Amino acid sequence: MRERLVVVGGDAAGMSAASQARRGRGPDDLEIVVFERGTDTSYSACGIPYWIGDVVDDRDDLVVRTPQQFREKHAIDARIRHEVVGIDTGAGRVTFRDLDAGSEDELAYDHLLLATGASPLRPDIPGLDGPGVFGVQTLDDGQAILDHLEGRDIRRAVVVGAGYIGLEMAEAMVVRGYEVDLVERSDRPMSTLDAGMGDRVAQAMLGMGIRLHLGTTVEGVEHADGDLRAVATGDGTLAADVVILGMGTRPNSGLARAAGIPVGPETGGIVVDLRQRTRVDGVWAAGDCAEVHHRVTRAPATIALGTIANKTGRVAGINLGGGYATFPGVLGTAVTKVCGVEIGRTGLGEGDAEAAGFHPVCATVETTTKAGYWPDTATMDVKVVAERRSGRLLGAQIVGGEGSCKRIDTFAAALWNEMTVEELLNVDLSYAPPFSPLWDPVLIGARKAWDAVVADTSAARRGRDDPR
C-alpha cells in the first residue's frame, strides 16, 4: 500500500531527506509532501551575507533547487507558503495553513519528518520587533533587508552580535558603504574562539572602520514616525538606519513540544536516536531543530549549520527510504572569513574543554601559510587544545591570512578519530613551498601541544602540580 511521508520544513534537512527517501522508494510506493512556510526550498542561507554584500549577484544563485524542480524531477510535492501549525501523533495527522489563501486543512501521514530549522534569537527588548530590524535566516529575510536598504537613504548600520553571521553582515554593510557599529555582549568578537585568538579579527574589523562596542548589550531600539532611528546600548545611543541581529539562533521545536515529542531540556532541540527517529513512533527529525551528539563532549548539542542539516537530513531520508544509515555526530567544525581574516575552529576551545570536564593543556603557535621564503606567504595562528596526561586532541582554532582556515579539516579528521597530539604530529601531511612550511601548521601545532602535555606531566611528577 502506498504510504505518505510528510516533511515539515523545505530547506536543507527537509529536502535532503525527501530526496534520499525518494531514491529509496518510488512515487508509487511513497508519496512525499513537504510543507514550507517560506517561499523557497533548498537554499544557501550561508550565502545571504554575500548576497547583501554584493559578492553574489542574485537571489536565484542561492537556490539549489526550486519547488517546481522537486515536483518534476523527484515527484516531491513541495508546497511553499504552507505552515504546519499542529501535529496529532496519535491520529498520524498534521494541521497546516495555506498562508496565501488563509485557509487551514489536515493531512494524514504514515511517516513525519520535522525539519523546522532554527530562528534568530530576538531578545525581549523594547522596539526590537519594529521596522528596520532584521534577522538573517531565510532568503525572505535577505530580500526584506535588501528592500529596506534600497528603498531609503541608509547611512548607519548597527549589527548586534559578533558571531559568524554578525561579522559577515558587518562586513557586508561596510562593503555597501555604510558606517557600521557592532555591539557584542562578550569581551571579543567571535567568542567561539578562545581569548587571544580573536584579536586579529578585531584588528581587521577596526582596520575596515567598523566600530566595536564590546562588553555591551542592547537596551532598546528607538523608532519615530514609523522609522528606525537609533539603538540604545550600555555604551550610549547609536544612530541607526538598519539593525541586523546576529545573536545566534534557537531550534524551532515548539511545534514538536506542543505535540508531546520530547525536546532536550538543555538544548531545546528535538531528541533523536542514531537514525534520526524522535521518541514518538513514526516521527523523525533532522537539521537545526534536532539535537546532535557532540563527539568530544559526548553530550547532546544543537548547531545550526547547513552541513549538519544536510547530513542529518540525508541519514533520515535513507532510513525513510527503506535503507540504513546512522548519524555519527558532530565536532563543531566551522570556518568563515571576515575582513580578510580567515577563521576556523573544530572541537573544544580551552573554556569549552574545562566546562565539559576535561583538564585542557594548550599551545598556540604563530606560523606561516606557505614556506617562509615564499613571496606572498601569510601568517597564521594555530591553537591546539589537548587533554592533560593522555595528550588526546580536544580541539583546534586557526586565525590567519589566505589559505589558512581550511586546515581545520585536518584537525577535524584527527579529532574524529580521537588521535593524540603525539600521533597527529607524525601524520604524513603534504608539503610544497607554495602551500605550506615544511612542517605543516597542523603538525607544528600538534608538536607544541605535545611538548606542553609532556611538560605538564613532568611538572606534575615533580610535585609542583597534581595531575589527578
Place this chain on the structure above:
Amino acid sequence: MRERLVVVGGDAAGMSAASQARRGRGPDDLEIVVFERGTDTSYSACGIPYWIGDVVDDRDDLVVRTPQQFREKHAIDARIRHEVVGIDTGAGRVTFRDLDAGSEDELAYDHLLLATGASPLRPDIPGLDGPGVFGVQTLDDGQAILDHLEGRDIRRAVVVGAGYIGLEMAEAMVVRGYEVDLVERSDRPMSTLDAGMGDRVAQAMLGMGIRLHLGTTVEGVEHADGDLRAVATGDGTLAADVVILGMGTRPNSGLARAAGIPVGPETGGIVVDLRQRTRVDGVWAAGDCAEVHHRVTRAPATIALGTIANKTGRVAGINLGGGYATFPGVLGTAVTKVCGVEIGRTGLGEGDAEAAGFHPVCATVETTTKAGYWPDTATMDVKVVAERRSGRLLGAQIVGGEGSCKRIDTFAAALWNEMTVEELLNVDLSYAPPFSPLWDPVLIGARKAWDAVVADTSAARRGRDDPR
C-alpha cells in the same frame, strides 16, 4: 663519559637528528660531528625550482640554518665539504675526506647516523655525463644550473622526466623565457597520478607552450666543441642548450652496503626499525637513504621528500638524545603546483592498489573549490580509491584550481586512521561559501566512492561478479 655521535649528511634528516640529539644531551655529554660533502646544511631542496624560476630571489633564502649557526647555537660541529668514504662498524670508526684539502682521516664514533640522502637517477646514456646536463638535488646543483644559464645565450631547454621536479623545472624554464621540451617515458605527465587525472596537467602545460613528448625515452645527449647541442629521443632530435634530469632518485645506500649494513633488496634503502636503528649496533639511518613503512601497502618503501626526512631525523635524534620516539610510517602524501594546476595525492592510486593486492573500487568526481555561485570558484577533480567490500579508504588524488590540493591532508588523516569511505563521508568538515561547496569535495568523493562500493557489492551478490 662523553660520547660522540657522527652524522653522515647534513641536510634535513641529518641536521634534524643532530638538533634533537642535542636537545636531549648537552655538549659535555655528547659530542656531535656532522660530515656534509656539499657546501650547505639544512636547506630547502624543494625550493630549488622556484629559485631557478625567480620566485625566490636568493640561494640564502633556501638555507634554514648554516654550519656556523649549528656550531654557535647548538654546539654541533658541522663540517661541509667533508665526505665520509668508509665505515668500519666493528671498530666504530668512519674514514672521511676533506674535499678541499684533498686529505683523508678517520674518526671514531659511539653512535653513527646515516643521512646520506638520495641522488637523481642518471641512466646510462651516451653524453649524459657531459656539460649542460643537470640533476636538481642540492643547492650546489641549483647554483650550477644558474651559472650555466646566466653564462650563455640559452634558448632551448629539455627536461627529462615528468614527475614533480621535472614539471616544476619545466615551468621554471618557461618562466625564464626558454622554449621547453619535456620528455617522459610513460604516457602522461605525473604518472604518480592515475590515468585521466593527469589530463588537466597536460593541458595546462601545453597552454604554457611546453612541448610534451610522452611515451618517449632519451637515447643520447649530443655535444660539440665542449658544449651541449641536442638530445636524441625516440621522438626525434631536440636542440638543447640545457638538459634537466627529473627522473626520480635512488637512495644513497652504497656506503652502508659496503660496510655490511643491510639494505632492502626491493627498495635500495637502508633497513631500519621503528626507532630508526639499522640492523647493526650503534648505527642509525634516517631520511631519503632509509626505508620507511608504507601504512597502506604495509611494505617497506623509499620516498625522497623533505617532510619524511625531517620526521625520521627527528625520531632518530630523540632516541639518540636519550628519549623515546618511533616513526609510524608514511602514506605517500605529496602536493605541487604546475602551470597553475594544483596536484595532490595520498595513499594508493588504482594501479598501486592492484599491485599491492587490493581490489580497488574507485570514484572520480568533478566539483568546485568554493560554493558553485562564488565568483572565482574553480573546478577540481577528486578521485577516491577504496577497497572492495570493506569500503576502506586506500588513497585519493586531487587535480584542480587554486585552493584544491591542500584538501589532500584531510584524506591523509582519514587514511592514517584506516577509515572507510562510509565513515569519512559523515566527518564534520568545515563549510563556508568562500572556501567550499556545502559538501566539501572530500566528502563528495567519499560519498561517491561509497556508492561505488555498494554497487560493486550488489552486483557481486546478483552473481554478475564474484567478490571473493
